[in-house]
Amino acid sequence: MGASxxxxxxxxxxxxxxxxxxxxxxxxxxxxxxATAESPAPxxxxxxxxxxxxxxxxxxxxxxQIAQVNRRPGMQTVFMTLRDTVADISVTLxxxxxxxxxxxxxxxEGASVVVHARPTFYANRGSFxxxxxxxxxxxxxxxxxxxxxxxxxxAAEGLFAPELKRDLPFLPxxxxxxxxxxxxxxxxxxxxxxxRWPAVRxxxxxxxxxxxxxxxxxxxxxxxxxxxxxxxxxxVARGGGSIEDLLPFSDEALIRAVHGLRTPVVSAIGHEPDxxxxxxxxxxxxxxxxxxxxxxxxxxxxxxxGVTWARDRLRQVITQRIAREEEWLVQVRSxxxxxxxxxxxxxxxxxxxxxLTRARRTLSHRLDRAADDIGHQRARAQSLSPLATLxxxxxxxxxxxxxxxxxxxxxTVGAAVSVRVADGRVHATTDRIEAASPTTVGTAEEDPDE
Numbered sequence: 137m138g139a140s141x142x143x144x145x146x147x148x149x150x151x152x153x154x155x156x157x158x159x160x161x162x163x164x165x166x167x168x169x170x171a172t173a174e175s176p177a178p179x180x181x182x183x184x185x186x187x188x189x190x191x192x193x194x195x196x197x198x199x200x201q202i203a204q205v206n207r208r209p210g211m212q213t214v215f216m217t218l219r220d221t222v223a224d225i226s227v228t229l230x231x232x233x234x235x236x237x238x239x240x241x242x243x244x245e246g247a248s249v250v251v252h253a254r255p256t257f258y259a260n261r262g263s264f265x266x267x268x269x270x271x272x273x274x275x276x277x278x279x280x281x282x283x284x285x286x287x288x289x290x291a292a293e294g295l296f297a298p299e300l301k302r303d304l305p306f307l308p309x310x311x312x313x314x315x316x317x318x319x320x321x322x323x324x325x326x327x328x329x330x331x332r333w334p335a336v337r338x339x340x341x342x343x344x345x346x347x348x349x350x351x352x353x354x355x356x357x358x359x360x361x362x363x364x365x366x367x368x369x370x371x372v373a374r375g376g377g378s379i380e381d382l383l384p385f386s387d388e389a390l391i392r393a394v395h396g397l398r399t400p401v402v403s404a405i406g407h408e409p410d411x412x413x414x415x416x417x418x419x420x421x422x423x424x425x426x427x428x429x430x431x432x433x434x435x436x437x438x439x440x441x442g443v444t445w446a447r448d449r450l451r452q453v454i455t456q457r458i459a460r461e462e463e464w465l466v467q468v469r470s471x472x473x474x475x476x477x478x479x480x481x482x483x484x485x486x487x488x489x490x491x492l493t494r495a496r497r498t499l500s501h502r503l504d505r506a507a508d509d510i511g512h513q514r515a516r517a518q519s520l521s522p523l524a525t526l527x528x529x530x531x532x533x534x535x536x537x538x539x540x541x542x543x544x545x546x547x548t549v550g551a552a553v554s555v556r557v558a559d560g561r562v563h564a565t566t567d568r569i570e571a572a573s574p575t576t577v578g579t580a581e582e583d584p585d586e
Contacts, residue, residue: 312361
């Protein structure tokens, strides 16, 4: 078979025909046991053989730790990495999205699990993976699952809401510290805080930082510091540890006790990767006890530098402001009106004199016109007065009762009458009555002066 294959290749290379015929491979893949250097087996034969061998294993139970979870959008398969708990060996683990989403609590990285999976070898890519059919959390994974379930319940009650977080005081009068006696965390907090601000005061309440009594003792220490009148902020500090050692700081009673405090709380439990539930309910989380000391008190050197900078900046601003105001005063004083204010007053004085003259002239003219008008009105009134008629020689005859006699018919002989003239009255007695003729009456009416 190998000789015929080589002969075929030689004939193919020496062929000068217009069309090139494809090389004919045998349909039967040789057995891997029959493969030699002259007649090697193709890659697909090895891959298919490996796939067949792995398929014979069927479903197996595998224990490991979830190292990575990758949920790709739009895919119904979730890809994970299952790592051995002892050796540095990992394998790809896949499961259906429905299986992954049905787990309660959710499957998280770092969880220890037991998986019932079917080993699969993908010949096209030459990759090995486990297709999970069932996943169970055990050991540390089960512990993490309980903590995750507790976190979800407390978060649903609003204990971790960001709007409940309080700001730390800039310079607390007294700092409360909850830690283990003679611990490294206590030394870190005290030394770093006093190095930053030597005058800081501490009220230390000791409690067990691990074990079954830890949560109750920490709660009691928090209550004592809460009722202390001088404590402005409380720090809970521990120097790290395993997940089992940090379990008391995820205790539900402790979480609710911290939530009910009025004093701001700083959580400094463990190191940066550690995150018990106390970190979520505390007002501020510090990655280490040293970081907590930096958060609760300011650095005196930095503050002194800031005060010096602010003072210099204030002096500079005031100096610039005074210089601008002095320059403005110089400009104002250099103006003509401010250089000799009498020039402006003289001009205004002349304007006042002109206005006063015009006012007097206008008032005089108006008074003259008013006097002329009054004279005209008086003349008209006098011309209409009865006294003016009497002064012309006319008189008014009245009887004894004071009635005006306008006709001879109203008078009788011997009756007493009074005659009203311009300057008084004349009393008389009627001796004779003479009626005038109509012609005389008409003539007298037309020319009364004759």
